[in-house]
Amino acid sequence: MRIAIFGLGYVGAVSAACFSAQGHRVIGVDKADIKVDLIMRGNSPVVERGVGEMMAAGRKDGTLSATVDAASAVKESDAALVCVGTPSLANGDLDLGYLTKVCEEIGASLAERDGFYVVIIRSTVLAGTLRGLVIPTLEQHSGKRAGQDFGVAFHPEFLREGTAVHDFYNPPKIVVAATDPQSAKLAADLNEGLDAPLVEAEFEVAEMVKYADNAWHAVKVSFANEVGTIAKAHGVDGGKVMDIFCQDRKLNLSEKYLRPGFAFGGSCLPKDVRALTYRARTKDLNLPLLNSIMPSNQSHVERALNMIMEQDTRRVGVLGISFKAGTDDLRESPVVELVERLLGKGYDIRVFDRNVNLSRLVGANKAQIMQRLPHIANLMAESLWDVVDFSDTLVVGNNDESLSEAIGSMNSAKTVIDLVRLPGLDLGARYHGICW
Numbered sequence: 001m002r003i004a005i006f007g008l009g010y011v012g013a014v015s016a017a018c019f020s021a022q023g024h025r026v027i028g029v030d031k032a033d034i035k036v037d038l039i040m041r042g043n044s045p046v047v048e049r050g051v052g053e054m055m056a057a058g059r060k061d062g063t064l065s066a067t068v069d070a071a072s073a074v075k076e077s078d079a080a081l082v083c084v085g086t087p088s089l090a091n092g093d094l095d096l097g098y099l100t101k102v103c104e105e106i107g108a109s110l111a112e113r114d115g116f117y118v119v120i121i122r123s124t125v126l127a128g129t130l131r132g133l134v135i136p137t138l139e140q141h142s143g144k145r146a147g148q149d150f151g152v153a154f155h156p157e158f159l160r161e162g163t164a165v166h167d168f169y170n171p172p173k174i175v176v177a178a179t180d181p182q183s184a185k186l187a188a189d190l191n192e193g194l195d196a197p198l199v200e201a202e203f204e205v206a207e208m209v210k211y212a213d214n215a216w217h218a219v220k221v222s223f224a225n226e227v228g229t230i231a232k233a234h235g236v237d238g239g240k241v242m243d244i245f246c247q248d249r250k251l252n253l254s255e256k257y258l259r260p261g262f263a264f265g266g267s268c269l270p271k272d273v274r275a276l277t278y279r280a281r282t283k284d285l286n287l288p289l290l291n292s293i294m295p296s297n298q299s300h301v302e303r304a305l306n307m308i309m310e311q312d313t314r315r316v317g318v319l320g321i322s323f324k325a326g327t328d329d330l331r332e333s334p335v336v337e338l339v340e341r342l343l344g345k346g347y348d349i350r351v352f353d354r355n356v357n358l359s360r361l362v363g364a365n366k367a368q369i370m371q372r373l374p375h376i377a378n379l380m381a382e383s384l385w386d387v388v389d390f391s392d393t394l395v396v397g398n399n400d401e402s403l404s405e406a407i408g409s410m411n412s413a414k415t416v417i418d419l420v421r422l423p424g425l426d427l428g429a430r431y432h433g434i435c436w
Contacts, residue, residue: 002077015122021058079117079119107139110138119153135179153178154206155176158210222288260436261420271332307417317393352380388410407427415431419434
């Protein structure tokens with residue numbers, strides 16, 4: 001394949017070296033003469049293990065070249081990989097100036113080029129950039145239509161400095177979004193022979209994936225540092241704590257707890273987070289990440305409350321009130337708080353939870369619900385359908401497996417606000433997910 005790589009910074013240089021090593025004909029494009037000169041002499045413009053050697057080999061066997069001329073690179077290639085930087089502005093937003101300029105140049109070059117051409121964006125951009133900036137700019141400057149006269153794909157990279165060559169050949173996943181099947185196939189074919197799952201997604205989803213990845217990596221680093229900080233304050237080796245923590249691949253390092261939904265509750269998480277952060281304060285420790293957990297959790301309750309209030313109805317049915325389906329545990333259930341808040345605002349509420357039997361509640365579980373909702377017996381319905389018939393708005397509070405079929409079979413115009421993402425619901429405009 002003939003590939004033009006726009007932007008010879010870290011990602012572009014590594015990509016140019018690796019693609020040329022795979023036998024592709026690579027043309028690097030950059031406005032910086034020094035980067036182009038270095039590559040043409042067989043040297044790397046970045047310091048990264050293995051890249052210099054591959055660039056020297058690429059120049060020797062003729063699979064790698066570089067130029068400052070965007071038009072000639074587009075003319076002599078079948079696809080462009082855009083790897084220009086998207087640095088931060090002073091206010092934290094992205095500076096898309098380099099990306100805009102490159103799209104203008106590629107678009108103008110496409111106006112003079114015959115045949116179908118694919119522009120693949122690898123730069124890290126926020127959701128909406130492909131549809132809102134990249135595609136309109138290419139169309140404006142080429143006079144052509146994306147998906148018809150040329151293709152556009154988004155194919156984020158997952159390279160870490162210091163191990164970039166290894167990561168290039170061993171990606172954790174291959175994510176592709178495209179305007180058309182031909183462009184999607186070309187982007188996917190760039191990864192032929194690599195052992196990683198291929199995921200095709202919408203542009204906006206693919207754009208968000210890289211940010212989700214990097215935010216999660218930042219959270220992990222901060223979490224480990226804060227755990228280490230409070231451990232050290234107690235004379236405990238934080239490294240040993242996290243060594244044991246990381247051995248748990250079923251819950252700690254897994255997909256568990258990483259699905260968007262409602263606030264957490266129960267007898268453990270709220271209590272233990274509060275205890276840990278309280279102890280940190282007594283030792284004058286600044287732990288911003290851990291301190292933010294409970295406020296973040298509370299904001300999700302507020303979000304759900306606002307969604308219900310936006311429906312402009314007064315009769316609300318709540319399906320599932322325990323903090324987790326399959327239990328009758330009401331301790332610190334965020335759904336209980338939600339009901340309490342709605343009652344305080346004058347809403348008429350009915351509740352159904354097939355696992356909650358008030359006559360069997362004992363101990364702290366019973367004490368807490370009677371304190372928060374002393375009239376809960378008057379709110380509880382005998383059957384799910386009693387709640388459905390009563391309500392104008394239905395709120396799904398936990399993922400009880402019996403709820404999906406019942407809600408999906410409703411033949412009414414009732415609004416459904418789903419806090420847990422029940423599977424299989426297709427209610428059109430009547431359906432509102434809290435995070436989707």
